[in-house]
Amino acid sequence: MQRDDWLKPKGRASFYALAAALLLALGTAAAQDKPDPVPALTGDIGRGQAIVVSRQVGLCLLCHAAPAGDSRFQGNLAPDLAGTGSRWSVPQLRQRVANARSLNPDSIMPAYASTEGLNRVGSAWAGLPLLNSQQIEDVVAYLQTLQN
Ligand code: HEC
Numbered sequence: 001m002q003r004d005d006w007l008k009p010k011g012r013a014s015f016y017a018l019a020a021a022l023l024l025a026l027g028t029a030a031a032q033d034k035p036d037p038v039p040a041l042t043g044d045i046g047r048g049q050a051i052v053v054s055r056q057v058g059l060c061l062l063c064h065a066a067p068a069g070d071s072r073f074q075g076n077l078a079p080d081l082a083g084t085g086s087r088w089s090v091p092q093l094r095q096r097v098a099n100a101r102s103l104n105p106d107s108i109m110p111a112y113a114s115t116e117g118l119n120r121v122g123s124a125w126a127g128l129p130l131l132n133s134q135q136i137e138d139v140v141a142y143l144q145t146l147q148n
Pocket of ligand 1: 051058059061062063064077078079081083087093097100101106107108109112139
């Protein structure tokens with residue numbers, strides 16, 4: 001091997017790969033020292049229930065029935081939410097609320113955390129999901145209490 005072999009394309013590539021791996025390892029080590037900048041969100045059951053029964057925010061009862069709110073005006077297009085907390089784990093509930101289309105592309109349930117695949121969104125709402133991350137966690141916390 002000649003002295004400048006490491007400068008040739010192949011040698012250079014492995015040099016960069018090594019350098020990248022080193023930086024990555026250093027970065028990971030540094031990241032472990034720092035506290036988490038965004039604390040994990042904790043859902044609030046009361047706020048979650050308010051979102052689910054709300055005719056302005058969640059609109060869940062348009063399609064679902066739930067053991068909450070006015071039972072005369074509840075939907076029957078979707079499974080009853082009673083017992084949903086026994087049927088699904090927290091991550092499964094979160095996935096269903098955040099984006100039901102990720103499980104069933106033909107789902108009529110709005111993807112509450114997604115801004116993709118929407119048409120004719122008013123400019124004031126463009127890029128905004130129906131529910132923000134805190135609201136999703138609140139709804140999930142409430143759904144978790146619906147045990148049977
Ligand atoms: C336009 C109708 C519609 C609306 C509004 C709607 N959903 Fe759904 N949802 C469905 C349908 C239909 C399903 C059945 C699965 C599927 O087709 O995706 C479902 C499934 C679910 C499930 C799984 C149910 C189970 O136990 O199998 C949960 C949990 C859920 N929805 C929660 C919600 C919450 C919370 C809201 C409001 C924030 C909401 N949904 C709003 C139609 C709707």
